[in-house]
Amino acid sequence: MNDEMSFGEIQVTQPALALRPDQDAHFAVVAVGEPSAQQLRIYVDLATLRAIEQHVSEDTSIELGGVLLGGQYIDDQGQPFVVVREALDGQHYEATKGSFKFTHNTWQDLLQRVATYPETTRMVGWYHSHPGWGIFLSDMDMFICRGFFNNPLDVALVVDPCQDHRGWFHWQAATGQERRYRNSGFYLFDSRHRLPHLQRAADLLNAAESDMSSTHSFSSVRSRTGRALSSVESQDHGSPAQVFISQPDQTWPMICLMAMLSLQTILVALIGWSVWTAPRESSNPTVNRESVYREVLASLIESGDPGSTPPLTKQRLETLLNRQQEVQDLKSQTQLFQVAAEASQQQVRQTTKQLEASTVELQKAHAINRDLDARVKALEIAQKTTNGDSSETAKAWWSSPWMNTLIGATGLILGGAIGGWWISRRHNDISLSEKDG
Numbered sequence: 001m002n003d004e005m006s007f008g009e010i011q012v013t014q015p016a017l018a019l020r021p022d023q024d025a026h027f028a029v030v031a032v033g034e035p036s037a038q039q040l041r042i043y044v045d046l047a048t049l050r051a052i053e054q055h056v057s058e059d060t061s062i063e064l065g066g067v068l069l070g071g072q073y074i075d076d077q078g079q080p081f082v083v084v085r086e087a088l089d090g091q092h093y094e095a096t097k098g099s100f101k102f103t104h105n106t107w108q109d110l111l112q113r114v115a116t117y118p119e120t121t122r123m124v125g126w127y128h129s130h131p132g133w134g135i136f137l138s139d140m141d142m143f144i145c146r147g148f149f150n151n152p153l154d155v156a157l158v159v160d161p162c163q164d165h166r167g168w169f170h171w172q173a174a175t176g177q178e179r180r181y182r183n184s185g186f187y188l189f190d191s192r193h194r195l196p197h198l199q200r201a202a203d204l205l206n207a208a209e210s211d212m213s214s215t216h217s218f219s220s221v222r223s224r225t226g227r228a229l230s231s232v233e234s235q236d237h238g239s240p241a242q243v244f245i246s247q248p249d250q251t252w253p254m255i256c257l258m259a260m261l262s263l264q265t266i267l268v269a270l271i272g273w274s275v276w277t278a279p280r281e282s283s284n285p286t287v288n289r290e291s292v293y294r295e296v297l298a299s300l301i302e303s304g305d306p307g308s309t310p311p312l313t314k315q316r317l318e319t320l321l322n323r324q325q326e327v328q329d330l331k332s333q334t335q336l337f338q339v340a341a342e343a344s345q346q347q348v349r350q351t352t353k354q355l356e357a358s359t360v361e362l363q364k365a366h367a368i369n370r371d372l373d374a375r376v377k378a379l380e381i382a383q384k385t386t387n388g389d390s391s392e393t394a395k396a397w398w399s400s401p402w403m404n405t406l407i408g409a410t411g412l413i414l415g416g417a418i419g420g421w422w423i424s425r426r427h428n429d430i431s432l433s434e435k436d437g
Contacts, residue, residue, distance in 0.1 A: 018073035028195040033185025041081035056129035063100035065128030072153040125155035135167035
């Protein structure tokens with residue numbers, strides 16, 4: 001890690017007024033170590049602390065770490081305190097036996113995971129392990145504190161999984177010079193219904209701190225196989241119950257057991273024999289095999305000796321027989337349903353064929369109707385054409401001007417001839433009458 005790496009802007013928020021967990025009736029709170037009223041109060045959820053120590057214990061050949069989530073508050077007396085409710089283990093990190101480094105990918109992954117929590121849950125610090133190195137903040141650790149967690153109430157947890165030791169730190173800049181503080185203790189909290197469990201955890205943590213302060217040999221401390229929180233977890237589950245099954249020293253129960261096994265062997269043999277020797281000409285060999293199976297079960301039930309066969313075996317045989325009958329009934333119903341379904345499908349196919357035939361006939365009828373309509377229209381057009389030509393011809397003959405002139409001249413000649421004849425006759429008559437007179 002170099003000093004020129006940019007970690008983005010850290011939003012500094014003012015602590016809100018809230019109840020401390022030891023003032024909230026929903027929680028039980030116990031002290032670990034000797035917390036001082038002059039130091040920053042740190043409240044840690046028991047399950048979260050257990051998850052942190054389990055994470056850093058997974059691999060003691062390198063340093064492991066992550067971030068702490070929770071809230072930063074002030075109480076009714078104006079004193080600040082920090083609540084750690086959750087922890088996220090770091091991914092894509094760079095770590096060695098003596099260093100833990102956040103990378104850009106680590107920071108991006110943590111920000112994405114923190115965004116899935118409510119807005120009231122924010123990063124309040126970080127944690128990392130010192131496997132076998134003790135509890136302290138190195139210059140590299142303080143560089144991470146300044147780069148990632150520079151809020152006034154941010155905290156850091158250092159865990160030595162090899163020595164089963166842990167410590168909380170906070171820091172502040174006073175008079176232009178940075179100062180770091182290690183708390184002399186912290187508080188564990190959990191549901192008020194788990195106060196005995198919480199008290200046992202605190203006692204074991206305090207015992208681990210006492211053993212560490214009184215032990216001068218590192219090898220003797222490291223050789224301890226237990227861890228404080230892992231041991232309290234195992235104590236919480238309790239030792240597994242032991243169940244002893246006594247077997248009376250009697251001969252008859254063994255004989256009955258052997259008889260039952262023999263009957264089961266005979267049953268299996270009979271079932272196999274019935275399957276292989278079933279009549280081949282049967283139209284439904286499955287039904288025959290099931291019938292033989294039921295007959296074998298019934299014969300075993302009837303021939304069973306109550307004195308030698310345990311009642312439980314007889315009851316099981318009867319249960320098998322009843323289930324076999326139920327299976328046979330279900331298969332019969334299934335066959336009926338299959339027959340009905342096939343009949344329905346056949347009827348549907350026949351109806352479909354009839355509809356297809358009707359459709360073909362209807363199409364033929366439509367074709368005939370279209371042909372007849374075409375012929376009728378052709379006849380109507382021909383008739384109209386013939387009538388139109390005759391009337392026009394007659395009209396042209398009568399309305400010709402030469403015909404009109406001829407008719408007029410003929411009428412004039414006939415009229416003149418008739419008039420002349422009549423005048424001459426009248427003149428003759430007058431002449432004759434004069435002569436006679």
